[in-house]
Amino acid sequence: QVQLQESGPGLVKPSQTLSLTCTVSGGSISSGGYYWSWIRQHPGKGLEWIGYIYYSGSTYYNPSLKSRVTISVDTSKNQFSLKLSSVTAADTAVYYCARGYCSSTSCYVIDWGQGTLVTVSS
Amino acid sequence: QSVLTQPPSVSGAPGQRVTISCTGSSSNIGAGYDVHWYQQLPGTAPKLLIYGNSNRPSGVPDRFSGSKSGTSASLAITGLQAEDEADYYCQSYDSSLSGPPYVVFGGGTKLTVL
Numbered sequence: 001q002v003q004l005q006e007s008g009p010g011l012v013k014p015s016q017t018l019s020l021t022c023t024v025s026g027g028s029i030s031s032g033g034y035y036w037s038w039i040r041q042h043p044g045k046g047l048e049w050i051g052y053i054y055y056s057g058s059t060y061y062n063p064s065l066k067s068r069v070t071i072s073v074d075t076s077k078n079q080f081s082l083k084l085s086s087v088t089a090a091d092t093a094v095y096y097c098a099r100g101y102c103s104s105t106s107c108y109v110i111d112w113g114q115g116t117l118v119t120v121s122s
Numbered sequence: 123q124s125v126l127t128q129p130p131s132v133s134g135a136p137g138q139r140v141t142i143s144c145t146g147s148s149s150n151i152g153a154g155y156d157v158h159w160y161q162q163l164p165g166t167a168p169k170l171l172i173y174g175n176s177n178r179p180s181g182v183p184d185r186f187s188g189s190k191s192g193t194s195a196s197l198a199i200t201g202l203q204a205e206d207e208a209d210y211y212c213q214s215y216d217s218s219l220s221g222p223p224y225v226v227f228g229g230g231t232k233l234t235v236l
Contacts, residue, residue, distance in 0.1 A: 047168065062225070063221065063224060096167055103156075
């Protein structure tokens, strides 16, 4: 069973960059076959896909966030990371890292991290 | 405004059957993309419930079933139990914008067991 754990600051100031890391255990990112995702959930709201990365470094981002998002992978540490720039209060959310499977007809999330709340406030 | 539309809430008594709809369009469900469903219990991360329109991961009771037709999909829960009280989300791909298709979620449906 693959386990994912998010880590990073729980408080970020407006206009700064939100940075989170997901550490994967019980499986290797570099083994391939899966896409490593970031998904967020605003307080009391639904889910929003941020983007995902393949072990090779190929990335796919939500068009609405693409200009501010960077997802990277460090296979030597079995981690992948999220950077979201120029944050505002609207970026306050629980951020989940996840492992997914993709085909030509869709992607779905198999395993989720427990989530970490990031608050944007001065 | 979510690309995939779900009813905000549904309810049912223990033992009953409920369905949750997920309505899309020709750029997502109607384009042939698969639909997946997640269950989110209060205070926890979502959990995969149905993948590929109608497949259950190992460990998911057969009380849960999914279907897809045209531009819509449905999640059915039979023999409703108190532990089913949760938020449910559908998810698919959408190709309405230029570039590769991207992941979209429904707005979520809160299931209340009466």
